[in-house]
Amino acid sequence: MYTIQEVSRKSGLSAHTLRYYEKEGLLRSVERSHGGIRQYTDEDLEALGLICCLKNTGMSLQEIARFMALTREGDQTLRERVSLLEKHQKRVIARMEEMQKHLDKVTWKLNFFSDKLQDYEQKKAESASARP
Amino acid sequence: MYTIQEVSRKSGLSAHTLRYYEKEGLLRSVERSHGGIRQYTDEDLEALGLICCLKNTGMSLQEIARFMALTREGDQTLRERVSLLEKHQKRVIARMEEMQKHLDKVTWKLNFFSDKLQDYEQKKAESASARP
DNA sequence: ACAAACGCTGAAGTTCACTCCAAGTCTACA
């Protein structure tokens, strides 16, 4: 059993965000102490691990909420979950390829500017030594 | 000289967005016809190409605006531009590595669910044939 | 037993990157 602060530390999400995720249905309704304080289990932590993976690969919170709800429904949703994950996987791969292409262009631009900078510095040095 | 619609088509950004980018300083103030209508040049298109690369690799519009403003100031900002681009490049590479790791985890999860699904389907088939 | 620290809630606020609107202006073509 972990407090919200411990989970925050372990997951890298703020306590605010953890409560928010629960409200939005990403996480199941976390168990509470007699006084109403959240007590997270290892399963919650594991679920958060998956949530972070999905989020970090660009899935929207809404889609994640949908996926996690299916997970909670049990084995009869396995087929749907597999198909959702496959779709997501394809999207992510496509997006990473896109990104690589754009990154290559940025790198090209960077080299171009680097060369231009060298030229510029050299000319500045020359004109400075020409009239001391 | 291109109209905003032509540029929209060529760049994949909506006319709205093009005007918005101009207002936010990503693009210089585009030239106008006598009647005030925007007339984009090839240089504007090229600038848009770079803007899209930066945006697609996750740079914020604010940072892009800063970068493009420097570009417009000329060669004395080359050093700063090179350093900004280098910083951005590093960030993008780090982010892509992160993403790859998260994607691997998603793939692992997917395989796990796939196996589980096969088990589940098989059991269902067995119990169906056991009592016909 | 009591204070300090932590946690709770619902609602409002923030930032980002658009996106839409209304009401008017401009241009191309018949």
Next chain:
DNA sequence: TGTAGACTTGGAGTGAACTTCAGCGTTTGT
């Protein structure tokens, strides 16, 4: 020359993902 359709503006609105706030309840350590 008329008109359909594209273009203009400032400002308001949207949706996603938080983030902050106010005011109150709970837990922990001494």
